[in-house]
Amino acid sequence: MTTADLLGKLLQVVMGLAIFAAVVGLLIFFIDKAPKKGRDYWQLAGFLAPAMLFVIIGLVYPAIRTSILAFQDSSGEWTWDNFIWTFTQPAAIRTLINTIIWVLLVPTFATVIGLAYAVFIDRSRGEKYYKVVLFMPIAISFVGAGVIWRFVYEYRSGDREQIGLLNAIVVAFGGEPVQWLQTDPINTFLLIVVMIWIQTGFAMVLLSAAIKGVPTEQIEAAQLDGTNAWQRFLNVTVPGIRGALVVVLTTISIATLKVFDIVRTMTAGNFNTSVIANEMYTQAFRASEIGRGSALALILFVLVLPIVIYNVNVLRKQREIR
Amino acid sequence: MSSVAPADLPVGKDLGSIEQAEQVTYGDATKAGRVKKRLTSRTATIVSLIIAILWTIPTFGLFLSSFRPAELIRTTGWWTYFANPGLTLENYSSVLFSTSSSSPQLGAYIVNSIAIALLGTLIPLVFASMAAYAFAWIKFKWVNWLFIFVFALQIVPLQMALVPLLQIFSTWLRPMQAWLHDVIPIIPEQNYAPVWLAHAMFGLPLAIFLLHNFIAEIPADVIEAARVDGATHGQIFFRIVLPLATPALASFAIFQFIWVWNDLLVALIFSGGTQDVAPLTQRLAELVGTRGQDWQLLTASAFISIVIPLIVFFSLQRYFVRGLLAGSTKG
Numbered sequence A: 001m002t003t004a005d006l007l008g009k010l011l012q013v014v015m016g017l018a019i020f021a022a023v024v025g026l027l028i029f030f031i032d033k034a035p036k037k038g039r040d041y042w043q044l045a046g047f048l049a050p051a052m053l054f055v056i057i058g059l060v061y062p063a064i065r066t067s068i069l070a071f072q073d074s075s076g077e078w079t080w081d082n083f084i085w086t087f088t089q090p091a092a093i094r095t096l097i098n099t100i101i102w103v104l105l106v107p108t109f110a111t112v113i114g115l116a117y118a119v120f121i122d123r124s125r126g127e128k129y130y131k132v133v134l135f136m137p138i139a140i141s142f143v144g145a146g147v148i149w150r151f152v153y154e155y156r157s158g159d160r161e162q163i164g165l166l167n168a169i170v171v172a173f174g175g176e177p178v179q180w181l182q183t184d185p186i187n188t189f190l191l192i193v194v195m196i197w198i199q200t201g202f203a204m205v206l207l208s209a210a211i212k213g214v215p216t217e218q219i220e221a222a223q224l225d226g227t228n229a230w231q232r233f234l235n236v237t238v239p240g241i242r243g244a245l246v247v248v249l250t251t252i253s254i255a256t257l258k259v260f261d262i263v264r265t266m267t268a269g270n271f272n273t274s275v276i277a278n279e280m281y282t283q284a285f286r287a288s289e290i291g292r293g294s295a296l297a298l299i300l301f302v303l304v305l306p307i308v309i310y311n312v313n314v315l316r317k318q319r320e321i322r
Numbered sequence B: 001m002s003s004v005a006p007a008d009l010p011v012g013k014d015l016g017s018i019e020q021a022e023q024v025t026y027g028d029a030t031k032a033g034r035v036k037k038r039l040t041s042r043t044a045t046i047v048s049l050i051i052a053i054l055w056t057i058p059t060f061g062l063f064l065s066s067f068r069p070a071e072l073i074r075t076t077g078w079w080t081y082f083a084n085p086g087l088t089l090e091n092y093s094s095v096l097f098s099t100s101s102s103s104p105q106l107g108a109y110i111v112n113s114i115a116i117a118l119l120g121t122l123i124p125l126v127f128a129s130m131a132a133y134a135f136a137w138i139k140f141k142w143v144n145w146l147f148i149f150v151f152a153l154q155i156v157p158l159q160m161a162l163v164p165l166l167q168i169f170s171t172w173l174r175p176m177q178a179w180l181h182d183v184i185p186i187i188p189e190q191n192y193a194p195v196w197l198a199h200a201m202f203g204l205p206l207a208i209f210l211l212h213n214f215i216a217e218i219p220a221d222v223i224e225a226a227r228v229d230g231a232t233h234g235q236i237f238f239r240i241v242l243p244l245a246t247p248a249l250a251s252f253a254i255f256q257f258i259w260v261w262n263d264l265l266v267a268l269i270f271s272g273g274t275q276d277v278a279p280l281t282q283r284l285a286e287l288v289g290t291r292g293q294d295w296q297l298l299t300a301s302a303f304i305s306i307v308i309p310l311i312v313f314f315s316l317q318r319y320f321v322r323g324l325l326a327g328s329t330k331g
Helices: A003-032 A039-069 A081-088 A090-121 A127-139 A142-152 A165-172 A186-212 A216-224 A229-240 A242-258 A261-266 A276-286 A290-321 B017-026 B028-035 B042-066 B070-075 B078-082 B090-096 B106-137 B141-155 B158-183 B193-215 B220-228 B233-244 B246-262 B265-270 B280-290 B295-315 B317-326
Strands: none
Touching: A003 A039, A003 B106, A003 B233, A039 A290, A039 B106, A039 B141, A039 B158, A039 B193, A039 B233, A081 A090, A081 A290, A090 A127, A090 A186, A090 A242, A090 A276, A090 A290, A090 B042, A127 A186, A127 B042, A127 B295, A142 A165, A142 A186, A142 A261, A142 B042, A142 B246, A142 B280, A142 B295, A165 B042, A186 A229, A186 A242, A186 A261, A186 B042, A216 A229, A229 A242, A242 A276, A242 A290, A261 A276, A261 B280, A276 A290, A276 B158, A276 B265, A290 B141, A290 B158, B042 B078, B042 B295, B070 B295, B090 B106, B090 B295, B106 B141, B106 B193, B106 B233, B106 B246, B106 B280, B106 B295, B141 B193, B158 B193, B158 B265, B193 B246, B193 B265, B220 B233, B233 B246, B246 B280, B246 B295, B246 B317, B265 B280, B280 B295, B295 B317
């Protein structure tokens, strides 16, 4: 990077900030100068306008357009071909199956481990350190996590010393090293481990806060009734944190459906590890199959939809209570 | 529903940051709890210790490896370090400073990441807080539905928007970028604008939701008093709402910063892939593909890309967690 390059980047940032400030400044100026009649109306519109504009251009219009593209082939003719391909091609079917495996395993394990951990460290000494340790992977990019775990799964042929942790353990127990990431189907599960590693901290933080919100009187009452810790957990704590459990499960499910970086960095979707989000990228941007990519994106959307509708319903009930 | 309280609550100085956030939300429950006996047994402590260690091992392995000489990394496991210590900074210096064409030359990419994250956080922050204010305080019936619509937009996976948005940028933004490059040659033709705009657009629904949660909690009397005094919405927004909403703004800013910094997909699509715009994550992904066996480069590069969001995370943990809790329900 030359000095000119650096200068160019700096200039872009400065100009970007200046233009942005100017736009916002102008907007506020006009909002305050709104005509007296229907003033509230104008001011509301002014405050909402930039966000709405961005959202329509960036999300609404593209979403509609992608839905249309999914039903077109490269010459613009209407066709079901893209979907037929998705549901009949073995590789594509495998992608769908992988995605479902991901969505079933990641939220479940992340939530269970996160919940157990939250309960175990509740009110212990050094609780905050325990939390930070589990939560840290969230700050690491998926790409970074991909590199970290690629290192763990690394393979060296039998006569050489192992540098990957997993193979080192296998060899220490007398086994032969394995090319983990290239071995179908365990490679998918190993990739899933990475996602669980990342998401458990999120589950733990939310559930820990929820556990602390369970009224202590209820726990005490259960204690007085002679229940043991496990029964108390099952019958008092779990129902008490139901809302947080729902949020955790749905959020992690959605994140899992969208996961792209882990698969792309660690296996690029080869060796039968591809998932929908990764395949969408491969089809649309590597194979120039826009129709198929769009079809996959649409399927992704349809999978995410029920989860979010459920979440929205919970949200609306909360708004009503407020 | 929101579990984040207004800004003026004092936060205990002796508590850990995550616990500070909890005390803000749950008040006495945590304090009383600490006085009581522990709910769980010694087994629980051991299990949690094991889990904690398991969770740290992979990252630690990478960290340690990045300081080992290249030969050692390639031939021995990082745990042999303890039998055979030998540290070096060479990996870091070669990925950062070496100018040979075969080295990663991370400098440019780090600057790109910073530039992208800066505006990629600022733009949605400002627009979302304005929209959140409108949703929270300006009373119109259909506003509720619009808000739910915007919230529901979080459904739309990035993937749904990529291809058409790229087409929009190619048609409308490209000519402007080319013109800018002609007028100011040091600004490359592929510039940050598409990435900034894309990140802003994708980040808005969640931003509006998180900020609205908080802004709606601001006591109505404060706003009403200002309205009675004849303040316009603009004045109320800047002089009352924004200052009070600072914790929520901070929480979202950190969220968004880390998210944008760690993003790969948006960068892949909108950055053009060269030194001009590509962020660190993209470069790292590239290195994994092209220099996959040069572990000494990968470990150091990965750690550099990890360390900045980690620093942001550790130093601003309290806000980060608060932001998370604000988006969830208590049940």
